Amino acid sequence: MPGLKKEFYLLRHDPSATAPQLEVLSRQKNLRIIDVREDWALVLVDLTAYGWLRWRDNDGRFTISIDEKFDPQKH
Numbered sequence: 001m002p003g004l005k006k007e008f009y010l011l012r013h014d015p016s017a018t019a020p021q022l023e024v025l026s027r028q029k030n031l032r033i034i035d036v037r038e039d040w041a042l043v044l045v046d047l048t049a050y051g052w053l054r055w056r057d058n059d060g061r062f063t064i065s066i067d068e069k070f071d072p073q074k075h
Contacts, residue, residue: 009024009025009026009053010022010023010024010025010053011023011024011025011043011045011049011051011052011053012051012052012053013051013052014052015037015038015039015040015042015052016040016052017054019052022049022051023045023049023051025045025053029045029046030045030046030047031043031044031045031053032044032047034050036055039054039055039056039057040052040053040054040055041053041054041055
């Protein structure tokens with residue numbers, strides 16, 4: 001999402017802000033949520049890599065969005 005702090009688009013090894021970073025995500029990446037633990041989602045990135053992504057901030061605001069072209073019937 002535009003204006004998002006870097007900490008919210010870092011893919012991490014574990015669901016923790018101090019876990020090792022795996023990848024910096026961009027808007028062009030496709031994510032599939034596999035599991036959710038509190039503020040963290042285990043995601044599959046472009047069908048090639050797994051990692052944890054923070055999906056809401058400390059105030060409970062969403063840090064991810066769904067592509068307007070998303071069709072749940074195809075997924």
